[in-house]
Amino acid sequence: MNWNTYKISEITEVVTKGTTPTTLKMNYAESGVPFLRAQNLQNGTVVLDDDTLFIDTETHKSLSRSMIRPNDVLVSIAGTIGRTALVPEGMQEMNCNQAVAIVRPNTKVDSRYLAKWLNSRGAESQILGKKVTATIANLSLSQIKSLELPLPPLPEQRRIAAILDKADAIRRKRQQAIRLAEEFLRSVFLDMFGDPVLNPKGWKTERMGDVCDVRDGTHDSPKYVENGGRALVTSKNLSAGNLDLTNVNYISEDDYVQICRRSKVDIGDILMPMIGTIGSPVLIEEKPDFAIKNVALIKFKEGSPEAIYVLNVLRSHYFKHIVNKTSRGGTQKFISLGDLRSFPLRIPPNNIQLEFSRRVRSVEGLKIKLEKTAEKDNYFFNALVQRAFRGEL
DSSP states (O other): OOOEEEEGGGSEEEEEEOOOGGGGTOOOBSSSEEEEOGGGEETBEEOOOTTOEEEOHHHHHHTGGGOBOTTOEEEEOBSSTTOEEEOOTTOOOBEEOTTEEEEEEOTTSOHHHHHHHHTSHHHHHHHHHTOSOSSSOBOOHHHHHTOEEEEOOHHHHHHHHHHHHHHHHHHHHHHHHHHHHHHHHHHHHHHHHOOTTTOTTOOEEEEHHHHSEEEEOBOSOOOBOSSSOEEEEOGGGEETTEEOOTTOEEEOHHHHHHHHHHHOOOTTOEEEEOBSSOOOOEEOOSOOOEEEBSEEEEEOOTTOOOHHHHHHHHTSHHHHHHHHHHOBSSSSOBOOHHHHHTOEEEEOOHHHHHHHHHHHHHHHHHHHHHHHHHHHHHHHHHHHHHHHHTTOO
8 A cells, every 4th residue: 555644634624613602692592503512423424313402593603613514524522532424415504512523624535535534443543542631531623633544546535435335334224224123112102102292091190209219329429440449320321222331430349339328220220311411211131230320210119110111201202301391401401300200100001011011022132133233244344444444445
């Protein structure tokens, strides 16, 4: 391979980032121009979901520096760093906050090639080496500009990008099948129970705290330990219905025991974030070995509704509907323990809940098989990416 290496600053028109409107005494809007955060960058694309924020047209014009254009490459530079997304042609106008960098290619580089490289292990290793500290994930624009990538001639860039796009399309079909399984479960829920907001089947309603044991984790800030210790799960470790201990912090055995005296987690419990991204509940199905902080803990007792039913209620639009009425904070939402205990839970007959749980278990079994295959797809795709940027395709 005889490719020259360039810094990002040498192959871009602009490298910039956004700002939070409220710091400029501007407000968010109910609808309008999507205002992107790091969480909107997923799997190489921009995802506009129910948690997307918006600004009005005037605010968008005022934040002209961070107006996003088609073929821009977006990179998360605060919090979870290194997420990337290529803005497709025809995408609506968008803006972003300070956690998202906008990398606008010049004529030397194909935007698809640049986006693929920024998502490669070569870029990842450079990015991880430029984090400000081990505990604060943060990249500056100057650090983004200093990243170095191999750059073949434009025709070769386009050829590589086309090959990787085709391979990526195969991988995405598997991911789409997983999403369809999730959508099917939502349809089953609505078919069996009706829309909980409207409660068309007339199910009785109970406060969740009256039919379940609703607690939360510690609100203290125990000292983290470097070696050994027990994991301390916070909201950041609960995402998309999964428990992720990748970046978990650890505490001493004494602090673990103290926290577990009031909020010990057991198999069959539900955990849910109370701060930030609310409404990503996780059902604990393996023996836990961690304590919790600022996380809701829902335990089940004799006479409680089925855990899988409650889990899906908390994942539903009904929960978001109630949270929007009760949560506190602006972009950093918060729901209190009292609000969760007061949450109005529809209670269908137990036999219907059990049948729903049976159907969920069946579909979840299929999802697990699809996810295992998707892991293999990701492995082979990443291997192909590494070969691509070594000039071996």
